[in-house]
Amino acid sequence: MGKRYRAVIASVALVVVLVGIAYAGFGATKTASVLLSGLTLAALYFLLAAGLSLIFGLMDVLNFAHGTLFMIGAYVGYTAFGNPRLLLNTLPLFLALLAGATAGTIVGRPLRAWEQAVRRRLTAGEASGNGREVLRALLARLTPSLLLALLAVALVLWGVRGFPLDRLVAFEATATGGAIPTAEAQEPIPRMLLRLAQMALAGLLAGPALARERREQGMWKEGMLAGAIGLVGLLILLARDPLEGFLLGLSVDLRFLLALTAGAVVGALLGGLIERTLIRPFYGRPITQIVLTLGLMFVGTELVKAVWGREGHPPMTVPSLFAESCRSESLAAWLTEHCSSIDVLGRAFPTYRLFIIFVGGVILVGVGLLLRYSRLGMIIRAGVQDSEMVEALGINVRRVFTFVFALGSALAALGGVVAAPFVGVYPEMGGIFQLQAFIAVVIGGMGSYGGTAVGALLLGLARAFGDVLVTSGIPIPWAEQALRASPAVARASTVLIMAIVLLVRPAGIFGRKE
Amino acid sequence: MGKTGLPLWLRRRWPGLVVLVLLVLFPFVAGLAMGDPAGVPPEVRGLGRVLALAETGRAKFWQGMIIQVLILAVFAMSYDLLLGYTGIISFGHAMFYGVGGYVVGILLKHFEWPIWAAVGAVVLVAVVQSLVIGVLSLRVKGVYLAMVTLAFAEFFYILSEATDFRQYTGADDGLHGIYLPPAISPTDHRTRFYFLVVAFFVSMYLATRRLVDSPTGRVMVAIRENEQRAATLGYNTFTYKLIGLVASGLLAALAGCLHATFNLGVTPSVLSVGTTIDVLAMTIVGGAGTLTGPVLGAAIVHLLGYWLNRIFGPAWTLMFGAMFVLIVVFLPYGIVGTIQARSLQWKAGWQRWLQLMGVGAPRSKA
Incomplete structure (x- = not known):
C-alpha cells in the first residue's frame, strides 16, 4: 500500500506545484478561474472516463464506441429538450420493433430449437453417412432463422422508407428554445400505424434468430412484456399531440431534467444492447472486441449524421437556474438571483460550468459509494480483481458485465447531455472527448476508479493551463517576455503528460502491475 | 497421388504467380480496353500504341487505383507483422507511414536531394524512429502499448500540423509539389511508376514472407501465442519484439514514401488516427496472422471504399x-484466416455433397 500513497502524494504535490507556479505567475484571480475551467473539463472527462475504466477493469474491453455514446447522449438530450416531436414520432417505431422481437423470441423458439438440434445432429449425421441425415444437416446450415432475420432487415428498411425525418428535425429554430417542426411534418396516424405494424412484423421475423434455446419457463411473462411495450408505443403515438403540448408546457428546468434522464436512459439501453449482442460473444478475444467497437463508432457517428445532419448545433439553452443575465456576488446570492455568471475573486465565471463540476462531483461520489458499500459494488470490485474467481463463487458475473456496461454508457451519455449547453452538439465531439478520456484512464491506471478521477483532474487542469499558455502566455519571473506557445503545444501537452506518466509508471499512477 | 509434371514449388506457388502475371499484364489490357484513343496520335503503332493508350483515360486511372492498393497492401502487411505475427496492438502505425512520406517530401522539395539519397534517408529515419519508439513503448504491454503508441502518433500528427514548421511541412495545408525526376513521374509516366510499385510490392512481400518464415519470425509467433513461454524458453522477447517493430516500421515508412511520391504531396491526415484505423480494418478484414490477408484486405477496403463512396x-x-461489423462478427479471423481455418471442413463437405449427388467416389468403409 505504501506505493499507492506515494502515488497519491506525488500527484497532489504535482497539482500544488502547478497551481503555485500559476499563482506566482498571474495572481489569485486568474488562477482561480483557470482552475475552475480545468475542473469543468475534468468533470466532463471523468464522466466519460469512469465508464471506460470500469468496463476495461471488469471485462478487459477497450470500448472505442464510448465517445459515440457520449455524443448520442448529447443529441438525444438536445432533442428531448428542444424538439420532443421528433422523439414522439420515432419512439413508437422502436417500441413496436422491440415488442415484435420480444414476441418473436417466444414464437420462434421451436424453430430455433429445431435448428440447434439438427445442427447438433450434424456431426452424428455426417459420421453415419446416411444420405437423408446429411441433407437435413446441410439444410440446417442454411439456418432458416438467419434468412428470416435478413427478411426482417429488409422489412425494417421498407418500414422506414419515406419517413419524413428531415422535416421532423428542425434544430436551428429549436436551439434557442423556440419553434418546433410544423404540424405537417408529422405523418397522419393511419400511415404511422402501418409503419408500426411493419416494424412489429419485422421484429417478429427476427425473433427466431434472437431466441435462445431451452427456456420454457417465463413465456407468458415475456408475452405480457411484449404486449406492454407494444401498448406503450401505440399510446405514445395516439397521444403524441397532447403529450407534446404537455412536454413543451413544462418549465425549462423540468425539460432539462427530462433531457438528462432521456440521455442517460438511452445511453444505458444502447450500452446494454451492445454488450448483450456484440461484446458478449467475444470475451477473451480483445482484438475482435476493439475492432467491433471501432466499427460501432463509425456506424454510430454516421447514423447521427444521417438523422441530425452533418453540421453541429449551437449550445443548448441552459436551465433557468443559470439563465438570468447578471453577475452574482456569491453562491448564496446566486441561489436567489439565478445569474448566468458568478463573481470569483473579481472575475466572472459562468454558473452553468459550476453545475458541470457539481454533476461530476455527484457522480464521482455516487458511483464511488456504490462501488464501496453496496453488494453489487463489492462484486464489481472483486470482478476487477479476478472475474473468473467471482464466477466460480456462483455469482452470475455476466449479468454484472451487462450492468456495468450499461452504467458506463449511461454516465457517458449523461456527460454528453451535461456538455451540450457548454460546447453545443456536433458529430465529432465524441472522438475529441474520447481521446482525452482514454488518456485520463491510462494516466490514472486502467480499472482504478480513484485513479481515473485523478487522471481526469490532471488532464482537465493541463488543458486549462495549456489554453492560457496559448492565449495569454505564462509570465516567467526572470524573463522579460511571457512564455507563449503555439496551439499545437497545448494540444500536445496532454499526450506528453501521458507519455511521461507511462514511462515512469507503466501501469498508470494507480494501476496494478501486471 | 496422381498429380505429376508440375514441380512442387510451382504447385505451391501458382496463386501468387497468377496474381503476378495479372499485375504485369494489367497496363496492357487496361490500355487496350479502357484507354482513350483520341489521346494517342494515329501514327503510333504496335506495342508503343498499347503503352501510350495505357497513359490515357480510365486506363491511367485504374493503374493509379492499383498503385494505391499495392502501397496500402505493403502498409497493411507491415501492420500485420505487429498485430498478426508478434501480437502487438499498435494504434500509432500511421506515424511510420506518415513520417516516411514527410521525410521524402521535405528532402526532395526543400533540399533537392537526389531520389536515392532521399529514400536512403527514409530508411535511416525509419529505423531510428522505430528503435526509439520501440525502446520506449515496448516497456508496456497490451492495451497500454496501444495507448502509448497512440500518444506518440498523436505527437507526430500535432507536429505535422504545428504552425511553427510551416515553411517545411506546410502545416495543415500539407506538403505539396514534391519534385520527382521526370523519368518516373507518376503523372507523365504512370505505367513506369506502376511497374516500379509492382516491383516494390513483390520484393516487400517476398522479404516479409522470408522474415515470418525465418527462425526469428517463428519466435515472433511464439511471443504472440504466449510471451511468458517464449521467455522461459530462453528467448529475449524484448529483442524479438523490437525486431518486429523495426521491420514493421521500415516497411510502413517505405510504403509512406511511395504514397508521398505517387500523390506528389503529403497531408497531416496521413498521420492521423484514421490512417491507423484504416490499416487495422484492412488487416482484420483480410485476416491477421496471414500475409495474403492484409493484401486482400487492402484491395477490398480501398476498392469498396471507392465504390461505396460513388x-x-x-x-x-x-x-x-x-x-465491417458484420465481417468481424461472422468472419472473426478475417477472410483469408477463416478460409484457412475452414478449408478442410469445406473440402469434406464438398466431397460429401458430390457423393450424395452420386458423382464422387463412395467413401471406402474401413
Whole structure:
C-alpha cells in the first residue's frame, strides 16, 4: 500500500506545484478561474472516463464506441429538450420493433430449437453417412432463422422508407428554445400505424434468430412484456399531440431534467444492447472486441449524421437556474438571483460550468459509494480483481458485465447531455472527448476508479493551463517576455503528460502491475 | 497421388504467380480496353500504341487505383507483422507511414536531394524512429502499448500540423509539389511508376514472407501465442519484439514514401488516427496472422471504399462500418484466416455433397 500513497502524494504535490507556479505567475484571480475551467473539463472527462475504466477493469474491453455514446447522449438530450416531436414520432417505431422481437423470441423458439438440434445432429449425421441425415444437416446450415432475420432487415428498411425525418428535425429554430417542426411534418396516424405494424412484423421475423434455446419457463411473462411495450408505443403515438403540448408546457428546468434522464436512459439501453449482442460473444478475444467497437463508432457517428445532419448545433439553452443575465456576488446570492455568471475573486465565471463540476462531483461520489458499500459494488470490485474467481463463487458475473456496461454508457451519455449547453452538439465531439478520456484512464491506471478521477483532474487542469499558455502566455519571473506557445503545444501537452506518466509508471499512477 | 509434371514449388506457388502475371499484364489490357484513343496520335503503332493508350483515360486511372492498393497492401502487411505475427496492438502505425512520406517530401522539395539519397534517408529515419519508439513503448504491454503508441502518433500528427514548421511541412495545408525526376513521374509516366510499385510490392512481400518464415519470425509467433513461454524458453522477447517493430516500421515508412511520391504531396491526415484505423480494418478484414490477408484486405477496403463512396456519397462510411461489423462478427479471423481455418471442413463437405449427388467416389468403409 505504501506505493499507492506515494502515488497519491506525488500527484497532489504535482497539482500544488502547478497551481503555485500559476499563482506566482498571474495572481489569485486568474488562477482561480483557470482552475475552475480545468475542473469543468475534468468533470466532463471523468464522466466519460469512469465508464471506460470500469468496463476495461471488469471485462478487459477497450470500448472505442464510448465517445459515440457520449455524443448520442448529447443529441438525444438536445432533442428531448428542444424538439420532443421528433422523439414522439420515432419512439413508437422502436417500441413496436422491440415488442415484435420480444414476441418473436417466444414464437420462434421451436424453430430455433429445431435448428440447434439438427445442427447438433450434424456431426452424428455426417459420421453415419446416411444420405437423408446429411441433407437435413446441410439444410440446417442454411439456418432458416438467419434468412428470416435478413427478411426482417429488409422489412425494417421498407418500414422506414419515406419517413419524413428531415422535416421532423428542425434544430436551428429549436436551439434557442423556440419553434418546433410544423404540424405537417408529422405523418397522419393511419400511415404511422402501418409503419408500426411493419416494424412489429419485422421484429417478429427476427425473433427466431434472437431466441435462445431451452427456456420454457417465463413465456407468458415475456408475452405480457411484449404486449406492454407494444401498448406503450401505440399510446405514445395516439397521444403524441397532447403529450407534446404537455412536454413543451413544462418549465425549462423540468425539460432539462427530462433531457438528462432521456440521455442517460438511452445511453444505458444502447450500452446494454451492445454488450448483450456484440461484446458478449467475444470475451477473451480483445482484438475482435476493439475492432467491433471501432466499427460501432463509425456506424454510430454516421447514423447521427444521417438523422441530425452533418453540421453541429449551437449550445443548448441552459436551465433557468443559470439563465438570468447578471453577475452574482456569491453562491448564496446566486441561489436567489439565478445569474448566468458568478463573481470569483473579481472575475466572472459562468454558473452553468459550476453545475458541470457539481454533476461530476455527484457522480464521482455516487458511483464511488456504490462501488464501496453496496453488494453489487463489492462484486464489481472483486470482478476487477479476478472475474473468473467471482464466477466460480456462483455469482452470475455476466449479468454484472451487462450492468456495468450499461452504467458506463449511461454516465457517458449523461456527460454528453451535461456538455451540450457548454460546447453545443456536433458529430465529432465524441472522438475529441474520447481521446482525452482514454488518456485520463491510462494516466490514472486502467480499472482504478480513484485513479481515473485523478487522471481526469490532471488532464482537465493541463488543458486549462495549456489554453492560457496559448492565449495569454505564462509570465516567467526572470524573463522579460511571457512564455507563449503555439496551439499545437497545448494540444500536445496532454499526450506528453501521458507519455511521461507511462514511462515512469507503466501501469498508470494507480494501476496494478501486471 | 496422381498429380505429376508440375514441380512442387510451382504447385505451391501458382496463386501468387497468377496474381503476378495479372499485375504485369494489367497496363496492357487496361490500355487496350479502357484507354482513350483520341489521346494517342494515329501514327503510333504496335506495342508503343498499347503503352501510350495505357497513359490515357480510365486506363491511367485504374493503374493509379492499383498503385494505391499495392502501397496500402505493403502498409497493411507491415501492420500485420505487429498485430498478426508478434501480437502487438499498435494504434500509432500511421506515424511510420506518415513520417516516411514527410521525410521524402521535405528532402526532395526543400533540399533537392537526389531520389536515392532521399529514400536512403527514409530508411535511416525509419529505423531510428522505430528503435526509439520501440525502446520506449515496448516497456508496456497490451492495451497500454496501444495507448502509448497512440500518444506518440498523436505527437507526430500535432507536429505535422504545428504552425511553427510551416515553411517545411506546410502545416495543415500539407506538403505539396514534391519534385520527382521526370523519368518516373507518376503523372507523365504512370505505367513506369506502376511497374516500379509492382516491383516494390513483390520484393516487400517476398522479404516479409522470408522474415515470418525465418527462425526469428517463428519466435515472433511464439511471443504472440504466449510471451511468458517464449521467455522461459530462453528467448529475449524484448529483442524479438523490437525486431518486429523495426521491420514493421521500415516497411510502413517505405510504403509512406511511395504514397508521398505517387500523390506528389503529403497531408497531416496521413498521420492521423484514421490512417491507423484504416490499416487495422484492412488487416482484420483480410485476416491477421496471414500475409495474403492484409493484401486482400487492402484491395477490398480501398476498392469498396471507392465504390461505396460513388454510390452513397458521404454516407458511405455508414455502409462501410456496418459491413465491417458484420465481417468481424461472422468472419472473426478475417477472410483469408477463416478460409484457412475452414478449408478442410469445406473440402469434406464438398466431397460429401458430390457423393450424395452420386458423382464422387463412395467413401471406402474401413
